[in-house]
Amino acid sequence: MPSLVIVGAQWGDEAKGKIVDVLGNQAELVVRYSGGNNAGHTVITGGKTYKFHLLPAGILHPGSVSIIGGGMAVCPKSLIEELERTQELAGHELGELVISPAAHVVFPYHRALDALEETARGDNKIGTTSRGIGPMYTDKVQRMGIRMGEFVQPERFADRLKQVLEFKNRLMELLGGEPMSFDEIYSEYSAYADKIRHLVSDSEARTQRSIRKDDKVLFEGAQGAFLDLDHGTYPYVTSSHPTAGGACLGTGIGPRDIDNVLGVCKAYNTRVGEGPFPTELDNEIGHQIREQGHEYGTTTGRPRRCGWLDLVALRHAARINSLSGLVITRLDVMQNIPEIQVATDYLVDGKSLGHMPYTLEEWDQVEAVFETMPGWSEDISCAKSWDDLPETVQNYVQFIEKFTDTPAAILSIGPDRDQTIILRPELIWG
């Protein structure tokens, strides 16, 4: 039963897309389980750069099946554009795409409400990607969402949209927005439904069948552990469950169907949007990391906040995701930083906390405690194996493994598929 979950072990943007692309090659099924087009996964292969937001990164492999799971938030307009763009750029047949009937649909009123709610929050804004994700998941919890299974049935869709839009228009007016027209949304979105109807089918049963058949199934996470609605730095989080548990909720499998969980982390930390970030570097080194790592959002283009690797957070991510192994990415970006720091504890009121806090009050007081390690000046982007890496890099990786009590399975030393060092294959498919 080789099934593998790939999760972000930080605040998103850990280069999961590249890892899913590399391993997706070996999988029969790639299933994305949460989030929507707030995510941005960059895959560089064959001299081409693909930017995925909704499509599982496994789509590039003909012969494989990519599933948009029931836990996802799907903007049909973006999905159709992304499919067409990917098809054109690839210039070859893509993998089969299946959309779960349980996935929720993002509509224009969700995007409008995202902006109105952010404005209403004033100084407490979250810094969302403004893709309507929060308002869509709010509808889901409020049992008001429109799911793919209904969206592709014209009469049912009309009924549901009428009912929901009446409510949403009142809400938008209350927040100072303009009401939206049923006819306009219905006619535009019916055309999208026509284009994707043939892709909607029972992905849960298909995933379960694959698991029973011992196919290789890869569950692709989006965002990262600390953007998780429950385990993240609430309320500065997204509205879904990027953690490994989300792979069960968002696809129709159970916890015992998962064999391995790989947590992808950068060799440093980044975050976009507001919220706590104890190792943030608002200085020259932060700037150097941002420029060397091209740390600008794939989805919004916003400059990412950069900082030292936070091992207190990473160890917590290892626990809440029950990680089998780590995938440490972007080690190449740390070149030419003479001394590297890593956070090994948090202080609150001068006392060691030893773990991540769960309240904003505590977050406000957290001061990170750092250990300093020597950096490296060598270009490691062509290394093919562990032995090709300078001792300073090896020591850095071993320090991370020891502190988090989690072995490194894969190292990534550049954006290309080939710039990947598999250290422990047994942690991947078992």
Ligand code: IMP
């Ligand atoms: P939302 O998901 O658009 O509601 O945004 C909520 C928070 O999650 C904001 O801080 C976003 O910047 C952050 N966020 C959402 N998706 C991603 C992602 O894929 N990478 C990094 N941050 C993200």
